[in-house]
Amino acid sequence: MEICHYPVMHKEVLEYLKPVSEEPIMIDCTTGEGGHTALFLEKYPSLKVIGLDRDKEIQKKAIERFKDYKDRFEPQNCWFNDYLKNRESDSADMILFDLGISVYHYVESERGFSFAHDERLDMRLNAEQELSAEDIVNIYPETELANIIYKYGEERYSRRIAERICRERLEKRITTAKQLADIIAAAVPAAYRYGRINPATRTFQAIRIEVNKELDRIEPALKEAVRVVKKGGRIGVITFHSLEDRKVKWFFKDEASENNTISILTKKPICPSEEETSVNSPSRSAKLRIVEKL
Template sequence: MDIVHKPVMVEEVVDYLKPEPNADSLLVDCTLGEGGHSERFLSDFPQLRVIGIDRDPDIQQKARIRLASFEDRMQYFLGWYDEYFNLNPMGERPDRILFDLGISVFHYAQSGRGFSFSSDEPLDMRLDNTEGESAGDVVNRRSEGEIADIFFRYGEERYSRRIAARIVAERKNSPFLTAKQLADAIWHAVPNQYRHGRIHPATRCFQALRIMVNHELDRVERAVQASFRVLKPGGRLGVISFHSLEDRIVKKAFREYSRNCSCPPEQPICNCGGRALGSILTKKPLVATELECRNNPPSRSAKFRVIQKLRDTRMDQ
């Protein structure tokens, strides 16, 4: 049975990123997934065009089927979102840009790549499984110290060293081949009281491996900068993040764009132009309503930030 991913905070996203009335606008959906956000925009705004980006060919195909009735207003790019803005293959400057940095339910339930710790799927976790290390490569080949650092840095896992030690001890007998194998090892590595908390004890480690093998944080940082550069003055950039590491990157970038001066503090005279590049529209990140959190549990950790671009350079009026 196909499981359909519910996009998060759709009403808030549409409210902040809706195009100007009667305008021929372009939205770049940087994390197209199954096309939920794009479908709503295309349905509500008949003049809007959308470019949808996704690295995973399987999930992009699902989006193509879902959005088939909008074929004349839809373009697709198969690749990473940071690559898209550096290449700018369509040669256009969008009015609206959306990042939804969460992982699709499809990846957890049906991708066959070990995103879910309850599955016997191969331990992969790459969105593009043709390049780079898999999660299995990391836990089977990296040193104990490296594994602990990955869990702590990307998962903020407090028991990272205990877990890494358990992994290295167990792999001497047999390599980790499935997600469930790894989840069981993590469960046995942590203290008893940690096993029965609000989230599964493997949650943070699985997050860390997924972030690491897909280079997610580096990509987010590059993509936010590159997308803001390409965005038209007057346009809006919105980012939905799902954990503090992503949100920190977005918050820092938006704060920098909204500063009137980018000169070093020790420099006595401003020569950058002294004008902010953008205006933050969400002083605090928006979060999902209680009703949405009940109906769509992944939305509980979502944070939505939006910035409006004012000018291309600080010298511009």
């Protein structure tokens, strides 16, 4: 099935992120299939977008999608924190981070991001790195595994889940997403197993974050983004869970109050409209924060 990512809060992103020069440059730090990039390229005919993504497979979709834009779209296969660290100061009009994992990864990538599919347990965005989700669940010590599940998944049954994983892996190596999901379900109380959300949801989130070091990249990237964006230029960040949003919120607050380098344009984060959530239910948890460089 061919998946096309729905650009979350696209109306709000277009409203807040605006060029400050005649030949503007936008850095889309999490391009994916290019949902947001497409909107900006269409709206601003003189705009060039540098599209970053660490996943070569999903980036191929964006490259194909924007082939007619020629040099107005420049793909870069890299982590956004690494790219921004090496980019010159005051060289971009707009910088956008959409920190959500694309629907492509859950439905089409076949890398075990979703507990709904019987796929290999991988979860790597960078296929060239060694550490995978399979390594984590089969190698990490029980205490470390429990701490990761609690810290990155905010899972109250983290110790029970870690204990069950370590017990099961003694009998048979854990290699698929379904296998892991079944182990998690067996580890938690029945009431939790049949609750509002799948009991594997938080553990899968935690393992994915650990595999890709997602939270570790946010603050260094935002620090460099403030340096890279031009005076009057804006940075937008879309988050999808409290761990991400907390890091973004406090970085911006500290940068505005202590360093006085930015103005926070969204004192409270912007959330999706009822209209948007009705057609794109995964957007329900999204929050958008915008700052402007002074």
